[in-house]
Amino acid sequence: MPSASVSLQRRSGRRQWLISLPQIVFVYLLLAGLVVLMLGPYLFIFGTAFKESYSLVKIPPEIIPKEPTLINFRKIFTNMPFGRWFLNSTIVATVSTVGTLLVCAMAGYTFAKKEFFGKRVLFAALLATLMIPGALMLIPTFLVVNALGLVDSYGGLILPGIGGAMGVFLLRQFIETLPSELEQAALIDGASELQVFWHVILPLSKPGLTTLAILHFTGSWNSLIWPLVVVNSKKLYTLPLGLALMRTEYQVDYGATSAAAIVSVVPLVIAFVFLQRYFIEGLTVGALKG
Amino acid sequence: MDATARVEVAEAVRPSSRVARRRVSRTAVRRNVVAYLFLLPFFVLFVTFTAIPFVSALWLSLQKGLLAGPKTFVGFRNFAYLPHDTITRTVLLNTVKYVATIVPIAVFSALGLAFLITNRYVRGRDFFRAVVYFPILAAPAAAAQIWSYILAPRFGLLSYALSALGLGDIYFLSNPRLALLSIALIEWWRGIGFHVILFIASMIGIPQELKEAARIDGANAWQVATKVTIPLMRPVILFSVVMGTIWAFQLFDTVFVLTNGGPMNSTATIVWYIYNYAFRYSQLGLAAAMGVVLLCIIAPISYVQMRVLGREIEYA
Numbered sequence A: 001m002p003s004a005s006v007s008l009q010r011r012s013g014r015r016q017w018l019i020s021l022p023q024i025v026f027v028y029l030l031l032a033g034l035v036v037l038m039l040g041p042y043l044f045i046f047g048t049a050f051k052e053s054y055s056l057v058k059i060p061p062e063i064i065p066k067e068p069t070l071i072n073f074r075k076i077f078t079n080m081p082f083g084r085w086f087l088n089s090t091i092v093a094t095v096s097t098v099g100t101l102l103v104c105a106m107a108g109y110t111f112a113k114k115e116f117f118g119k120r121v122l123f124a125a126l127l128a129t130l131m132i133p134g135a136l137m138l139i140p141t142f143l144v145v146n147a148l149g150l151v152d153s154y155g156g157l158i159l160p161g162i163g164g165a166m167g168v169f170l171l172r173q174f175i176e177t178l179p180s181e182l183e184q185a186a187l188i189d190g191a192s193e194l195q196v197f198w199h200v201i202l203p204l205s206k207p208g209l210t211t212l213a214i215l216h217f218t219g220s221w222n223s224l225i226w227p228l229v230v231v232n233s234k235k236l237y238t239l240p241l242g243l244a245l246m247r248t249e250y251q252v253d254y255g256a257t258s259a260a261a262i263v264s265v266v267p268l269v270i271a272f273v274f275l276q277r278y279f280i281e282g283l284t285v286g287a288l289k290g
Numbered sequence B: 001m002d003a004t005a006r007v008e009v010a011e012a013v014r015p016s017s018r019v020a021r022r023r024v025s026r027t028a029v030r031r032n033v034v035a036y037l038f039l040l041p042f043f044v045l046f047v048t049f050t051a052i053p054f055v056s057a058l059w060l061s062l063q064k065g066l067l068a069g070p071k072t073f074v075g076f077r078n079f080a081y082l083p084h085d086t087i088t089r090t091v092l093l094n095t096v097k098y099v100a101t102i103v104p105i106a107v108f109s110a111l112g113l114a115f116l117i118t119n120r121y122v123r124g125r126d127f128f129r130a131v132v133y134f135p136i137l138a139a140p141a142a143a144a145q146i147w148s149y150i151l152a153p154r155f156g157l158l159s160y161a162l163s164a165l166g167l168g169d170i171y172f173l174s175n176p177r178l179a180l181l182s183i184a185l186i187e188w189w190r191g192i193g194f195h196v197i198l199f200i201a202s203m204i205g206i207p208q209e210l211k212e213a214a215r216i217d218g219a220n221a222w223q224v225a226t227k228v229t230i231p232l233m234r235p236v237i238l239f240s241v242v243m244g245t246i247w248a249f250q251l252f253d254t255v256f257v258l259t260n261g262g263p264m265n266s267t268a269t270i271v272w273y274i275y276n277y278a279f280r281y282s283q284l285g286l287a288a289a290m291g292v293v294l295l296c297i298i299a300p301i302s303y304v305q306m307r308v309l310g311r312e313i314e315y316a
Helices: A002-019 A021-048 A071-078 A082-113 A119-131 A134-147 A154-161 A165-176 A180-188 A193-204 A206-222 A225-230 A239-249 A254-289 B002-060 B077-084 B086-117 B125-137 B140-150 B157-164 B179-205 B208-216 B221-232 B234-249 B253-258 B270-279 B284-315
Strands: B063-065 B071-073
Touching: A021 A254, A021 B086, A021 B125, A021 B140, A021 B179, A071 A082, A071 A254, A082 A119, A082 A154, A082 A165, A082 A193, A082 A206, A082 A239, A082 A254, A082 B002, A119 A165, A119 B002, A119 B284, A134 A154, A134 A225, A134 B002, A134 B270, A134 B284, A154 A225, A154 B002, A165 A206, A165 B002, A180 A193, A193 A206, A193 B002, A206 A239, A206 A254, A206 B140, A225 A239, A225 B253, A225 B270, A239 A254, A239 B140, A239 B253, A254 B125, A254 B140, A254 B179, B002 B284, B063 B077, B063 B284, B077 B086, B077 B284, B086 B125, B086 B179, B086 B221, B086 B234, B086 B270, B125 B179, B140 B157, B140 B179, B140 B253, B179 B234, B179 B253, B208 B221, B221 B234, B234 B284, B253 B270, B270 B284
Parallel strands: none
Antiparallel strands: B063 B071
16 A cells, blocks of 8 residues: 555656646745745844934835944944843843752752652642733732842842742653663762752753743743833843833834844844754743743 | 670560661651752742732732732722723723634634645745744744834835725724734734644644545545544644633733823733732722732633643643
């Protein structure tokens, strides 16, 4: 049966191809449309970032700027603390990602490999929090952060973002699949629990950690509502907050907002190019976050 | 001599079991302590920023007062008042309208796109998968800024193109009848990749023989899609619908950046209400009560997703 169909395919392959040519053209036309739809806005705004202010309001709109200029980038980096916002986003996303990896890996390892009193109840409580919408937590989390004296500080921006049931869940799933013999052998050889975790579990969990790192970093990099609530001073703004308030605080200047939007996406695009597989893996896991 | 020897023997026989028992319980205790120490950093944060805020969120919904200031207990009066606040109905209606628009459109279009990309004539599937992922990378705030220029009246690319087609000037974001739809368009662009990538993975997983068998029985492409492929994708499609619904109910960022609820409250959503009532209008109790309403919508949907779909997906 398979060999018959193969030879059939081979014999009629050429003619088949000719017959289906219109279909192929049609399919690729649709795909070209898809590419334009998905990437077009980015490319158009990329071009816009290089437009002089007078060409922003031209009718018909310029797709490719006739006299490209760097003035918009100069504007956002000198008239606005955009460089500082970029730095803030980098600090907040990096610290909160590293913290999350550490605490979630420790907890995930424990739930995956250890037996202890109250394990099931704790894990169920953890899972239950996945059902809570973030907006419900906005006010009380603000009050907690306020009570800790962390409003309008890096601590207030970063600390509530560290951890999360989703990270524990993801890493527990991953660590469960690792063979227990390795850690037992290390323990028998006299390694401490912490050494086993650090030198055996963590290196083996790299794929799971990478997925979680990307998920958490992009989430933190892109998040708007928490920085909006917890930060007042302009020097503590993160990129999304700066981007959002550019409209109200500065007159709408599409050249500047375009430059800012493009710069804010670039780090993630670069990461995506190199780590595509983990980004796509994280997509389905991240869906759990609710 | 004899006595001490006997004692020694007795000591050697009996207490050894006791020592062993003690040793067992000691390792059990040690095991528990080690586990708790490993959990400690996570649970300190979890209690501080999840458990306590969750309980306090419920408690706050029964109170009245200012964000930083004294609060008084009012029982369920916030919930009783919510329906009388004229904006409540608008907010709920807008949110439901938005969910009912974006979810079916996203899921159906994603199905179409996934069929297109997995079409047997297509080479370079991974490239197209990356293409649909790209908009996901943009922060909602960045996507909003990107589209605000495209949607700008007169000189915006889309407005210009549509008016060139003779549709006249379109005020996407300042027309109360179009603003929410425009927001849906932006969110569609940003979120469609999630559904498409999920569907592509599921379609590739369907055994080729099943489709082949249907084709041999005389089914055309449409019939194969609707009678074989889509029914087999049911769990994934449901998952997609549920996730899309959960996200859509929490729409905020794009609205905040582009319209801030306007024009005429036409884009005011549940989360917009919570943010503004708590942090702008000092109506803490009402905001908290609306938060509980959101919880009552989201939690059951999430529960179904985790209980029913979570398991099915793993085996799919």
